[in-house]
Amino acid sequence: MLFTKMHGAGNEFLLIDGLDLPLPPHLDFASIAARACDRSTGPGADGLIVLEHASGLDARMRIFNADGSEAGACGNGLRCVGKYLYDHKYIRRKDATIATASGKRELTLEVVAGEVVSVSVWMGNVRLEARGERREDKNTQARSASKGLQGPPPDRYKIWPLQELRQADLSVVPQPSTVVQVGNPHCVFFVDELSDELIHELGPAIETHPAFPDRTNVEFARINSRTDVALRVWERGVGETAACGTGACAAIAAGIHAGLLNRDATCHLPGGDLQVSWINAGSQIRLTGPAVTVGVVAWEQPDQFAKAA
Incomplete structure (x- = not known):
């Protein structure tokens, strides 16, 4: 063959x-x-x-x-x-x-x-569902200000501290998170730090969580600026991959929806960079890369x- x-x-x-x-x-x-x-x-x-x-x-x-x-x-x-x-x-x-x-x-x-x-x-078109309310402390506000994220973020926005998310009660999907459909399902978390432990512990746990009967892809996104995101993805049926195109679209769409990102942004993944553009909620999202x-x-x-x- x-x-x-x-x-x-x-x-x-x-x-x-x-x-x-x-x-x-x-x-x-x-x-x-x-x-x-x-x-x-x-x-x-x-x-x-x-x-x-x-x-x-x-x-x-x-x-x-x-x-x-x-x-x-x-x-x-x-x-x-x-x-x-x-x-x-x-x-x-x-x-x-x-x-x-x-x-x-x-x-x-x-x-x-x-x-x-x-x-x-x-x-194609993107469908989003933001789950949970914002919980923001002074440290989160300082991190946001240092990255040029001005103004009060929407209620759906939270940047999870690494250890807090790792210790979250997994009897339910940790909130807030953003569920995104880009032709396949994604669950996006904004985090202040990316680590192997986060990806390999929470990735499979969220992928197979009862809240997602068909399983889901899981994204952990660190916002660097309004046009720049670092991303790691646990893919449904695969595990962590060097890059995920729909995952990049999901993370950028969730960031735009939360007021954290501009409508054109670069997504840095372990395997390389992808460009994502989403003009408005009624338009298709565009993915560009090698x-x-x-x-x-x-x-x-x-x-x-x-x-x-």
Whole structure:
């Protein structure tokens, strides 16, 4: 089985091309994703992308998490798809329209000297639900003032001290938090510090919390200024990843909604930077960042990926 391995800001994918030749209808992509993305049994990645034909559009993208679950949206994956389509001459334009489980997504490619250097994706409309009330002390006010966050923040705003959030009662989802839908679910916390313990302890606990019956992605965001955020993401069905495109959109949207961020901001993730723009609540949110091809991977695997009859 051949994959093209790609990444967007370090978020790795294995891509199966069903555009050139039709894929066998019996393939169980969930099982392929679970084994191929596991670095002990396959090439390793954060997710599996399957490209298929879509009537009237440039392609259909299906995205499977590393545990085999199918996701509704993936910003980094869409950017990789845009580059793949251009590099393999499925498109010669600098734009594309892709079908996803969350609807059609429009892409714009920045091409320099024949090379795709970045891709912008209109990720659809955002739905937010701020939970909990603001609790702000003098230290929080001082941190806000030092970062140019002027004026009284809305009630939904709180920057969690690291230790307080780590010690929070997890019988309920710690409040305040912001639940964001960007084609898939996210739960965003603003924190004063990012740490491995925070990500790896609270990430899985919130992902599988009973409040989220379908599980959720979890974002921990540190506001550096009105245009700058540091972010780490615990992805549903994967664990911590180097970057998450929908997670970046969710964090920036939550920050704008809380009055902490301007409508154009940079999100710094362990794998690289992503740019997010959200003009207003009625507009689609736009994600811009790199897409890189690592190479073609041949995977020798047993013939066991047929769907159950």
